[in-house]
Amino acid sequence: AADIAAGTAMDPGWKPISSALVGISVVRSNPAFWWHAFWWTHVVLLFTFLAYVPHSKHMHIIFAIINTFFMDLTPKGALKKVDLENAQTFGVNRVEQLSWRQLLDGYACTECGRCTAACPANATGKPLDPMRIITNMRDTLDEQGPAIVAGKTxxxxxxxxxxxxxxxxxxxxxCYACVYECPVMNEHVPKIIEMRRHMVLTQGKMPPEAMETMRKIEQNYNPWGIGWDRRGDWAEGMWIPKLSEGGRYLYLFWVGCAGSFDDRNRKVTLAFARILQRAHVPFAILGPEEKCTGDPARRIGNEYLFQAMAAANVETLNRYEVKKIVTACPHCFNTLKNEYPQFGGKYEVIHHTQLLKELLEDGRITPTKEVAELVTHHDSCYLGRYNGIFDEPRDVLKVLPGVKTVEMSRCRDRGFCCGAGGARMWMEETIGEKVNHRRLSHVEETGASVVATACPYCLIMFDDAAKTKDREDIRRFDIAELVERSL
Incomplete structure (x- = not known):
C-alpha cells in the first residue's frame, strides 16, 4: 500500500487489497513512514512465529519435513530384528530406550487424529488411541528430559x-491403518510391538490364552497344539509329493498352520492343491518338516520364539534349495517374504491369488461353470496395506462366470481389519464390540450373499461372527474355493 501511494509499486492493478488501503489518509499522507512500519511489523511477526513454533503444536511444520526425509524404507511388514545375545534390554518401557527416529515422530505429529479415526480397536471401544501413543511419548520426553540427561531416572x-x-x-x-493414514510418516505399530516385547521378554507378562498359544508353538510348532507329525495329514490320498522324497519342483506350497490344522481352512488348502494339479503346476510340500513361521510369536512380542522358528525354517528351506514359495496365508506370505531375509532366507514368495490370476490369464485353468453370487471381497491387512496386493483377488473374481462384485464402504487401502492380526487371533476380546462383528456389519450393508477372503485368519473370524450374529445366510469362502467351483 505504501509503495502504491509513493508511486513505486509494480503492477498495482494486480494488488486490489493494497490498492484499497491506499485510500486510508494516513498511508497516503506519509507513504515512506508506513512502508518502514509495515516492513518492520512483518519482520517482527515472522521472527516471533519462528521462535514460537518449536514450543507449540505447530512444530510439526519443521519436524514433519525431517521425519519424512528419514522415513523407514525397509518393507512395511518387516519388524526390526532384535540382537538377543547382546541386547541390554528387551523392548522398551522408557522413552530414552527409543531411537532418535522413533522419538522424532512425536514432534512431527500434527495431532490430526486420522490414525485414531482409522483404528479398528478404537472404533470398537478398546482403550487404544494411536495418536496418544505418539503425543504422550513426546510429552513424556519433554517432562523427563532433564532427568534423563542428568541420569536421574x-x-x-x-x-x-x-x-x-x-x-x-x-x-x-x-492392521497398519494408523501408519497408513499418517500424513507425516509416523510409525505407531513398531512402538506397540516394542512395548509388547518388554512385557513378554522382560516382565514375562501376557494374556493367559496368549501364553498357552506360545506353549503350543514351542511344543508342536503350531498355535493349535496338534501334533507336529500330523501337519501333512490333509494331503492323504492327494498324491502330493514332499520335498524330502526328492525331485525338482517349481513351487513349494507353504500350507501354514491354519491350512494344515484348522478344519475349515483345510478345505481351502485342498481346493487350491486340486487347482494346481489341474493346471499341471509342479509343486511339493514340506509336510511335517514345515513349522509355524513365527508370525504370532513376533507380533505378540515373543521375539525369542519367533527367531527360533525362523532359524529352523530357513535352515530347512535352504537345505532343499527352495527358490519359489506360494502360500494362501498373508501372514506366512509377509513373514517369508519380508522378515526371513533377516535370517538368510531369500525366496520369491507369491500369494495364492497372484498365482491363480496368472493361471487364469495363461489359460491353464478355464472357469466354465456359473457361480451366481453377489460377492464382496474383504482385504486382508497383511496382504493389502502391508504388501500392496489389492487388485489380484478382485481380478480373479471378475473372470468367474456369474459372479457380481460389490465393495464395502471400507475397502482396499482403507479396509477394516477382521480382528485377528497382531496375534489377536489367539487372545480373548472382552472389551467393547468385537472387531469381526463390526466387519461383518460392513458386509451386511452391501447386501452381498458371499464374502470372499484371501486369508485363513479372516475366514475364521467371519465364520465366528456369522455364527454368533446368526447370519450364516452370508456365506464365507476363500477365493480359491470360488475358483474351484467355477471349473
Whole structure:
C-alpha cells in the first residue's frame, strides 16, 4: 500500500487489497513512514512465529519435513530384528530406550487424529488411541528430559503409566491403518510391538490364552497344539509329493498352520492343491518338516520364539534349495517374504491369488461353470496395506462366470481389519464390540450373499461372527474355493 501511494509499486492493478488501503489518509499522507512500519511489523511477526513454533503444536511444520526425509524404507511388514545375545534390554518401557527416529515422530505429529479415526480397536471401544501413543511419548520426553540427561531416572514412571496403558497395547491388531493414514510418516505399530516385547521378554507378562498359544508353538510348532507329525495329514490320498522324497519342483506350497490344522481352512488348502494339479503346476510340500513361521510369536512380542522358528525354517528351506514359495496365508506370505531375509532366507514368495490370476490369464485353468453370487471381497491387512496386493483377488473374481462384485464402504487401502492380526487371533476380546462383528456389519450393508477372503485368519473370524450374529445366510469362502467351483 505504501509503495502504491509513493508511486513505486509494480503492477498495482494486480494488488486490489493494497490498492484499497491506499485510500486510508494516513498511508497516503506519509507513504515512506508506513512502508518502514509495515516492513518492520512483518519482520517482527515472522521472527516471533519462528521462535514460537518449536514450543507449540505447530512444530510439526519443521519436524514433519525431517521425519519424512528419514522415513523407514525397509518393507512395511518387516519388524526390526532384535540382537538377543547382546541386547541390554528387551523392548522398551522408557522413552530414552527409543531411537532418535522413533522419538522424532512425536514432534512431527500434527495431532490430526486420522490414525485414531482409522483404528479398528478404537472404533470398537478398546482403550487404544494411536495418536496418544505418539503425543504422550513426546510429552513424556519433554517432562523427563532433564532427568534423563542428568541420569536421574530412578523412580520416574514408565511408558505404561505415561504413554499408554497395557490394555490398549494388547488391543492392537497391527492392521497398519494408523501408519497408513499418517500424513507425516509416523510409525505407531513398531512402538506397540516394542512395548509388547518388554512385557513378554522382560516382565514375562501376557494374556493367559496368549501364553498357552506360545506353549503350543514351542511344543508342536503350531498355535493349535496338534501334533507336529500330523501337519501333512490333509494331503492323504492327494498324491502330493514332499520335498524330502526328492525331485525338482517349481513351487513349494507353504500350507501354514491354519491350512494344515484348522478344519475349515483345510478345505481351502485342498481346493487350491486340486487347482494346481489341474493346471499341471509342479509343486511339493514340506509336510511335517514345515513349522509355524513365527508370525504370532513376533507380533505378540515373543521375539525369542519367533527367531527360533525362523532359524529352523530357513535352515530347512535352504537345505532343499527352495527358490519359489506360494502360500494362501498373508501372514506366512509377509513373514517369508519380508522378515526371513533377516535370517538368510531369500525366496520369491507369491500369494495364492497372484498365482491363480496368472493361471487364469495363461489359460491353464478355464472357469466354465456359473457361480451366481453377489460377492464382496474383504482385504486382508497383511496382504493389502502391508504388501500392496489389492487388485489380484478382485481380478480373479471378475473372470468367474456369474459372479457380481460389490465393495464395502471400507475397502482396499482403507479396509477394516477382521480382528485377528497382531496375534489377536489367539487372545480373548472382552472389551467393547468385537472387531469381526463390526466387519461383518460392513458386509451386511452391501447386501452381498458371499464374502470372499484371501486369508485363513479372516475366514475364521467371519465364520465366528456369522455364527454368533446368526447370519450364516452370508456365506464365507476363500477365493480359491470360488475358483474351484467355477471349473
Amino acid at each position: 530412578e523412580g520416574l514412571p514408565d511408558m505404561f503409566a505415561t504413554v499408554h496403558p497395557e490394555d490398549g497395547i494388547w488391543a492392537c491388531t497391527t
